[in-house]
Structures are given as structure tokens and as C-alpha cells.
Amino acid sequence: MEGDASEEEVAEFTGAVAIEEGKIGTVIDSGTTLAYLPEEAYNQFDDAIAAAIPSSVHIVTLKGNRCYSTTNSVAVFPQASFNFADGASLVLRPQDYLIKGNAVNLY
Numbered sequence: 001m002e003g004d005a006s007e008e009e010v011a012e013f014t015g016a017v018a019i020e021e022g023k024i025g026t027v028i029d030s031g032t033t034l035a036y037l038p039e040e041a042y043n044q045f046d047d048a049i050a051a052a053i054p055s056s057v058h059i060v061t062l063k064g065n066r067c068y069s070t071t072n073s074v075a076v077f078p079q080a081s082f083n084f085a086d087g088a089s090l091v092l093r094p095q096d097y098l099i100k101g102n103a104v105n106l107y
Contacts, residue, residue, distance in 0.1 A: 056071075080092045
């Protein structure tokens, strides 16, 4: 993965993660409902989202995970685009990368 950009400030996230030869990095499988990123890339992505959200969204930590509490729709979160080698990219809407928690308005 080369990086990520978005229409809403997430463009500052470079997301560049070096993958050592012979080791598996990020695998995109269109038949899977979840994507697993290397920890470094996930942390950078999560930090970029947290920096881009409006002040109306509250950040809470549950079981060591950053969660977002909002009374607004997920439309207040930025779109994100993961850019790969050779010009391939994957655009994610907030509803594509946020998972609704058990609590009301918690993602």
C-alpha cells in the first residue's frame, strides 16, 4: 500500500508501509467482510480519522480501542482512499470503514 487520501483532511495520512520481501502485507479479498491492515498502517489511518472528525464527535476508548460517539450520521466522517502501486485505489465511505457498536451512536 502506498498511501491514502480523502476529501476531508485525511489526505495528510501517508500510510506508506514497507513490506519486507517474502512477507505478506495487506491482502484485499473482495469476498471478505473485514480488511486487516498491518498495525502501523492501521494506527496511522486511525490517527488520521481522529484528526479529521468535527468536534461534535466524541472520542472514547473501550477495551483499548478508539471509538467515536456521535448523534449525527456517519456522513460527518471523511471518505478515505487507499492508493496502491500502479495507480490502483480503493475508496471507502465512512459506512465502509466504521462498525456500529452495541451502544446507540457508537462506532
